[in-house]
Amino acid sequence: MTDPPHVLCVNPWIHDFAAFDFWLKPLGLLTLAGMLRQAGIRVSYMDCLDRFHPKETGFVKTGWDGRGPFRKTPVLLSDMLPPAASPLPGIKKPFSRYGILPDWFRNDLASMDPPDLILVTSLMTYWASGVTETIAVIRSVFPDVPVILGGKYATLCHDHATVFSGADHVVPGPGEPVLEEIVARFTGFPLCLDTPPEDPPFPALDLCSKLTYAPVLTARGCPFSCDYCASSFLEPRRVRRSVDRVFEEICHWHHGYRIQNVAFYDDALLVNGPTHAYPLMEKIIEADLDLFFHTPNALHVREITVEAAELMFRVGFKTIRLGLETAVFSKNRRHDIKVQADDFFKAVAALKKAGFDPGQIGAYLLCGLPDQDLDDVADSMAFVRSAGILPVLAFYSPIPHTLMWETAVARARFDLDRHPVFTNNSLFPCVRSDADRQRISRLKNQGVSDIVY
Ligand code: B12
Structure with a gap:
């Protein structure tokens, strides 16, 4: 052709x-x-x-x-x-x-x-x-x-x-x-793309019949390797986009398509913040753009410094989600060693001091992990509430190629290898007892749900 x-x-x-x-x-x-x-x-x-x-x-x-x-x-x-x-x-x-x-x-x-x-x-x-x-x-x-x-x-x-x-x-x-x-x-067409991998053209969001928000990525990949998450398999290398280019993209959707809501799709938005997310936020503040930002993917608690919180408040972040996972710090954490209680309280204090309303701040807690003691989930919810913010339950979905996959397959109540639908988190695939699944439903009602089940 x-x-x-x-x-x-x-x-x-x-x-x-x-x-x-x-x-x-x-x-x-x-x-x-x-x-x-x-x-x-x-x-x-x-x-x-x-x-x-x-x-x-x-x-x-x-x-x-x-x-x-x-x-x-x-x-x-x-x-x-x-x-x-x-x-x-x-x-x-x-x-x-x-x-x-x-x-x-x-x-x-x-x-x-x-x-x-x-x-x-x-x-x-x-x-x-x-x-x-x-x-x-x-x-x-x-x-x-x-x-x-x-x-x-x-x-x-x-x-x-x-x-x-x-x-x-x-x-x-x-x-x-x-x-x-x-x-x-x-x-049969000899296509020739001459785009540098770290700087592709903007995603063709304009092909959508109507745009009510814009998803934006400032970087791909995550420096952490939590054992329930597939990010390090999907994106083994962390690649950051240039601050100027991300700023240009946000302006493009805002000015050209009257977009006011921007959702960051990053796995690790604030990591290396002083050389990446901070200058981006400073540029947006300087340009006085009337925007609302959302971070549906968790922010790393340790990255929420006083400076980060102030910039996020001034630039227009509306929903803040912190990745806490569990507040049972005394047990051997299987997932990662990112957060301790002190880090969490410091982050929440910084966000409140910057001006965020506690109702805007939630902490994700993992629920439904293999062999998880649900008392730990209930305790973690109480811990999050004690900091004056909202517990948001994230229900575990087993993902192939993660460190936790084999354990999940072994503990699951279905044969997970038969079809991916059996890994759906609303089935609580790794929660074996009826009583525990009923308890999860009760806990769910006491927390905040970001995703409507
Ligand atoms: C942004 C994001 C979200 C966003 C939106 C995601 C979206 N658009 O799907 C939000 C915040 C809504 C979200 C929510 C959740 N997410 Co999420 N999310 C991500 C994240 C961080 C990035 C995805 C992304 O957009 N990447 C960037 C783009 C550029 O990549 P891409 O779309 O995959 O496209 C590339 C390739 O796939 C490929 N490609 C894509 N299409 C095609 C087509 C062809 C023909 C070809 C050749 C190539 C190709 O080329 C593209 C460019 O390189 C990933 C982790 C990760 N690092 O990937 C998790 C991830 C996808 N999420 C995950 C999970 C578990 C969830 C939640 C269930 C969390 C929870 N418990 O609440 C919810 C569920 C959402 C729901 N039910 O509605 C899991 C997926 C699990 C699974 N079983 O599939 C991931 C992998 C993270 C993890 N834990 O491992 N998520």
Whole structure:
């Protein structure tokens, strides 16, 4: 092929027991779309999670912070899984497809100019069946167009995705280094990208039908290797973007698209703050931009100095989430050794002194770990409350390629290897007793939930 190909990028449906647009955008796929577009490729985008689809009537609700609920269609879990996942354990929770209706998607595909190549992303591993359903609909409209799958499910469950997703090719890891090769192999077009890896074009968020917030990454990767987390497997190298470029990107969405809410997707936003996040915040304060910032991913407690807290308050951070994990400091911490009680109190004091209202500050606590004593969770919640801020429970989801995976598989109440859905955190897969699961539900009601289950 000599003419540049037409590439369709697709964000698949979510299949889950609950889901919410918790500042959830396929940033990686849209970054690849931005790179292709910059290289002169025609790029289309279809978002199965579009809350603002033209066929949507009277449903669209959006909070002041840009978040909102997805359309929800109940489906049967058993219909959504391949036979290999059977027999299903007795899961009673209602299961749903989140996003636009399949007919809308099918019609949108059928009425578009046929693409030469289709790139599908994947976010949470346990949304795997949503990916399979999305690819099946794509196939029904474009049986001969190559479908390439990438993203988190493709990376963390590569073998499973290769067998069950229905894609022609499943690509693990970051897409940037393999994009030229994929386009050449599946379309014959000799794509030439000349973007430096640390400075790709802005993600093509403008392809979304409506933008109510912008996700922004200041760096990729995390310097810590907590044993429940896949970050060091997914992003083995920490790569920081230039402060000027991140500032330019924030201004681009703010001025060009009237975006006021920015969600940082960083794993470790404040790490090396004095040479990275601080100068960025100073630039934004100096430019007097009227912005609200959110950190749905935890901030490291030890990085919250008086200076960091003041900058965060002045620049417009609205929701602060601290990564505490547990407050049972006396036991041998299995996860990491990031935080001690003193660090935590110092961080909370710095945030309050800077002007944050205690209601804006929450601390994530892990709940549902293999062999976890739930008294520890209850004690940790009390500890967080004693500092005058909110306990936010983060329910454990076992992730392949993490240090904790083997233990989770051994302790789980389901066969986790059979299908990623069994790792879904709302099933509390590693909490074996009914009484403990009921207790978790009670604890959940006493804390704050960031994600609506
Ligand atoms: C930002 C983030 C979030 C954001 C939004 C995430 C999003 N857009 O999906 C928020 C804050 C909402 C979030 C929430 C949660 N998260 Co989170 N999150 C992340 C984080 C830190 C970065 C993800 C990201 O955007 N990376 C940057 C972009 C550029 O990467 P990317 O999208 O993967 O794309 C690249 C490649 O995958 C590839 N690629 C992508 N698509 C395609 C397509 C093709 C064709 C190709 C070739 C390549 C390709 O190329 C891209 C560019 O390099 C990751 C950790 C990490 N370091 O990855 C955890 C992570 C994804 N989250 C995780 C978890 C557990 C959660 C929570 C469940 C936490 C909790 N207990 O509450 C919630 C659940 C959310 C929900 N149910 O709605 C887990 C995933 C677990 C899983 N089973 O899959 C991760 C891996 C962290 C961990 N603990 O290990 N998260």
